[in-house]
Amino acid sequence: DVTYGWWVGNSVVTNKSSRFIGSHVAHTGLICFAAGANTLWELARYNPDIPMGHQGMVSIPHLASIGIGFDPTGAVFDGTSIAFIGVFHLICSMVYAGAGLLHSLIFSEDTQNSSGLFAEGRPEHTQAARYKLEWDNPDNQTFILGHHLIFFGVACIWFVEWARIHGIYDPSIGAIRQVEYNLNLTNIWNHQFGFLSIDSLEDVMGGHAFLAFLEITGGAFHIATKQVGEYTDFKGKNILSSEAILSWSLAGIG
Numbered sequence: 001d002v003t004y005g006w007w008v009g010n011s012v013v014t015n016k017s018s019r020f021i022g023s024h025v026a027h028t029g030l031i032c033f034a035a036g037a038n039t040l041w042e043l044a045r046y047n048p049d050i051p052m053g054h055q056g057m058v059s060i061p062h063l064a065s066i067g068i069g070f071d072p073t074g075a076v077f078d079g080t081s082i083a084f085i086g087v088f089h090l091i092c093s094m095v096y097a098g099a100g101l102l103h104s105l106i107f108s109e110d111t112q113n114s115s116g117l118f119a120e121g122r123p124e125h126t127q128a129a130r131y132k133l134e135w136d137n138p139d140n141q142t143f144i145l146g147h148h149l150i151f152f153g154v155a156c157i158w159f160v161e162w163a164r165i166h167g168i169y170d171p172s173i174g175a176i177r178q179v180e181y182n183l184n185l186t187n188i189w190n191h192q193f194g195f196l197s198i199d200s201l202e203d204v205m206g207g208h209a210f211l212a213f214l215e216i217t218g219g220a221f222h223i224a225t226k227q228v229g230e231y232t233d234f235k236g237k238n239i240l241s242s243e244a245i246l247s248w249s250l251a252g253i254g
Contacts, residue, residue, distance in 0.1 A: 017109075017110055018110065019104060021103045022100045022101075022102070022107075023100070025096050025103060026100030028096050029092075029094075029099075029100060033089070033093035036086045036087065036088070036089025037090065039059040039060065039063070039086035040083065040086040042055075042060045043060065043079055043083060043086065046079075048077045052064070063085060064169060066169070067166055067167045067168050068082065069081050070176065072167065142222040142226065145219075147223065148219070149218050149222065150216050152211075152215045153212045153213070154212075156209070156211045156212035160208050163179040163201070164179060164180055170201055179201045180202060181202060181205035182202035182206040183210060184206055187203050187206065188207050195207075
């Protein structure tokens with residue numbers, strides 16, 4: 001009973017959840033390949049005597065901002081670590097490509113209603129069926145949303161710990177330094193609509209630490225509980241969009 005118009009891109013994978021996953025994994029692989037290839041391309045033409053901003057670079061400056069590829073003073077260049085990041089992304093892109101091909105060609109089209117994960121009816125993997133998008137099923141929506149929130153929280157923890165243990169670039173002193181997070185809830189509340197005025201890396205890390213707690217707690221809540229409040233068609237089709245709002249909030253505090 002498909003009612004979507006032909007212009008709705010995901011309508012072609014209605015009742016084909018495995019194909020839907022395959023397309024997203026393949027998309028992730030393309031992004032990963034582009035990141036790794038661009039990093040290696042920039043590394044091959046990098047000139048340490050010219051500012052990176054004058055060389056039209058994107059990947060290496062981002063790595064430098066989190067303390068990869070340069071010494072703490074930002075003066076000594078280390079191409080080995082940058083090359084490792086680039087090659088690692090290329091390897092990951094091949095893994096994503098393989099997963100995309102499996103979901104597109106080997107696995108059954110629908111993980112929810114098939115007799116098994118494979119089209120030939122091999123042993124069933126019931127866990128995979130729990131991640132099928134069912135817009136009219138509030139428990140399914142909150143279950144998927146909860147896992148997304150937890151992944152966001154783990155990413156925040158990684159960033160905070162990386163800054164605390166390894167260090168990130170501080171433009172105010174022009175060097176890489178270790179940053180201890182400042183978990184000041186008053187500052188976090190005051191900066192939620194004025195994040196462009198933040199001038200302290202300690203406050204930035206404190207905001208990410210707070211987001212980690214909030215997202216992981218919220219994720220666990222959504223996984224363990226059923227939909228709260230009245231469930232409507234509109235709410236069902238937009239509940240997963242809240243993860244995009246959180247990602248923008250995370251990027252803004254950063």
